[in-house]
Amino acid sequence: MPVVSLRRTTLLTVVAALLACLVTVPSARAATYSxxxxxxxxxxxxxxxxxxxxxxxxxxxxxxxxxxxxxxxxxxxxxxxxxxxxxxxxxxxxxxxxxxxxxxxxxxxxxxxxxxxxxxxxxxxxxxxxxxxxxxxxxxxxxxxxxxxxxxxxxxxxxxxxxxxxxxxxxxxxxxxxxxxxxxxxxxxxxxxxxxxxxxxxxxxxxxxxxxxxxxxxxxxxxxxxxxxxxxxxxxxxxxxxxxxxxxxxxxxxxxxxxxxxxxxxxxxxxxxxxxxxxxxxxxxxxxxxxxxxxxxxxxxxxxxxxxxxxxxxxxxxxGAPQWNRLKSYNFPGRYVRHADNVARLDPFPMDPTADQQWRLVPGLADPAGVSIESVNFPGRYLRHADLAVRLDPDDGTATFRADATFHRTAGLADGAWTSFRSHNHPDRYLRHLGYLLRIDPITDAQGRQDATFQITY
Structure with missing residues (x-):
């Protein structure tokens, strides 16, 4: 091989090796972050x-x-x-x-x-x-x-x-x-x-x-x-x-x-x-x-x-990602759904005990296409409505309880990127807060749409 050609080949080999090093060595400056x-x-x-x-x-x-x-x-x-x-x-x-x-x-x-x-x-x-x-x-x-x-x-x-x-x-x-x-x-x-x-x-x-x-x-x-x-x-x-x-x-x-x-x-x-x-x-x-x-x-x-x-x-x-969620209020975003003395409330964060605001969203007890909301610190207890008010009660195995404790997720009534929860057995009513207490009501105005909109978050 001619000397010139050999030198060119050697130079190309060295350059390729240097480029390979530049590609394989991690660089904080060159990284693309998402x-x-x-x-x-x-x-x-x-x-x-x-x-x-x-x-x-x-x-x-x-x-x-x-x-x-x-x-x-x-x-x-x-x-x-x-x-x-x-x-x-x-x-x-x-x-x-x-x-x-x-x-x-x-x-x-x-x-x-x-x-x-x-x-x-x-x-x-x-x-x-x-x-x-x-x-x-x-x-x-x-x-x-x-x-x-x-x-x-x-x-x-x-x-x-x-x-x-x-x-x-x-x-x-x-x-x-x-x-x-x-x-x-x-x-x-x-x-x-x-x-x-x-x-x-x-x-x-x-x-x-x-x-x-x-x-x-x-x-x-x-x-x-x-x-x-x-x-x-x-x-x-x-x-x-x-x-x-x-x-x-x-x-x-x-x-x-x-x-x-x-x-x-x-x-x-x-x-x-x-x-x-x-x-x-x-x-x-x-x-x-x-x-x-x-x-x-x-x-x-x-x-x-x-x-x-x-x-x-x-x-x-x-x-691992959390095995629980929190429900954040749309119109009071510093407040989250929690239970206290078995009453479902909307309270300001921070709060103790921490787990009172943590929920497992599981397949609906009355309809697996829906969702039931189970307490993290009281497993086996679910949010359910009784006389339109929402409580945390244990599953008693009845069809009535299962229906009361089942909701269907819909696009948020106040913001489609958020979530609203429609009652399974009262499909004209949604989960909402009123006076910081949770209940199910028909939603007929802008205030109700905000009260009935939540973010499923952590």
């Missing part, structure tokens, strides 16, 4: 639903969430305080994940814990390399750790809440492996106390959401470099509800939409709130009503990361 994963811990008003461990949920649209593993933990710390708060999920540059979390358990805060929990994970179906790493040696805490990649440094920035001796600030450590955490330095000190930083990298710029402890509001700031103390605040104060914290900045996989999430820091009112913007740099955020989204039961201080469809399917396959 779903989301959320990590969180749990708290409920009377502490019966508390869980200081890592929980996961998935979503296809970034707004309605499916908790995995029956909303039970997927990983629990075994060192330090043996519990976590404020988990954070980061996709690393090699396409795998790292999970960070505050080393705290319960509601008694250790103000001088300098450590955080860390796990590695290929695709969040399992967790390896658990370790507890120290971020600093100061006489202060290390809360709500989060991380992002800084191309100019070829390192990850780990930011967290701490005190610099004068006030609460955001600190930063730089690392390549989440083992050697480097030297701490102040990352964001605007001259007043701040808490809970979250950074979104978009189009080469860095956007920081944080809580201003002076006024209790959330804000969004911007930096072109992501360097310490380089951020300029873009927004006015944002708040929904009485108290809010734990901001999360999320870019929609579909593009042209950004979400800012926050949750109430009071366990008695553990509610998520959300805003939407078409321009993260513009500083204008519109509140989303709770009809638009549903967070997992009792979720607190969450993290949201984009994933692809194969990863979403693998997570559902590994951990």
């Amino acid at each position: 779903a989301y994963v959320m990590g969180y811990f749990k708290e409920s008003p009377n502490q019966s639903g508390d869980s200081y461990a890592l929980h996961l949920a998935v979503s296809s649209d970034g707004l309605s969430w499916t908790p995995l593993n029956q909303n039970n933990p997927v990983a629990t710390p075994t060192a330090g305080m043996q519990g976590l708060r404020d988990p954070y999920i980061l996709r690393k540059q090699d396409g795998t994940f790292v999970v960070l979390a505050t080393d705290l358990k319960g509601r008694v805060f250790n103000l001088n814990n300098q450590y955080i929990h860390v796990w590695d994970s290929v695709n969040l179906t399992g967790f390896t390399g658990y370790r507890r790493v120290r971020l600093h040696g100061m006489n202060t805490h290390a809360w709500a750790p989060e991380a992002f990649w800084v191309p100019s440094r070829d390192q990850y920035a780990v930011i967290y809440s701490a005190s610099n001796g004068t006030r609460d600030v955001l600190m930063v450590n730089y690392t390549t492996d989440f083992v050697d955490m480097g030297t701490p330095q102040v990352f964001f000190d605007p001259g007043f106390n701040v808490l809970d930083g979250d950074v979104l990298v978009h189009d080469g710029a860095f956007y920081l959401a944080y809580k201003n402890l002076a006024d209790g509001n959330l804000y969004v700031a911007r930096s072109t470099t992501g360097a310490p103390n380089s951020f300029t605040t873009l927004t006015g104060g944002l708040r929904q509800g009485d108290a809010i914290e734990a901001p999360i900045l999320v870019e929609s996989n579909a593009g042209n939409t950004f979400w800012l999430w926050g949750d109430s820091f009071s366990p008695a009112n553990a509610v998520f709130y959300a805003w939407r913007s078409a321009d993260v740099e513009g500083g204008s955020w519109a509140p989303l009503g709770q009809r638009a989204y549903t967070a997992p039961i009792n979720a607190k201080h969450a993290t949201i990361a984009p994933i692809n469809e194969a990863e979403r399917a693998a997570l559902v396959s590994r951990w």
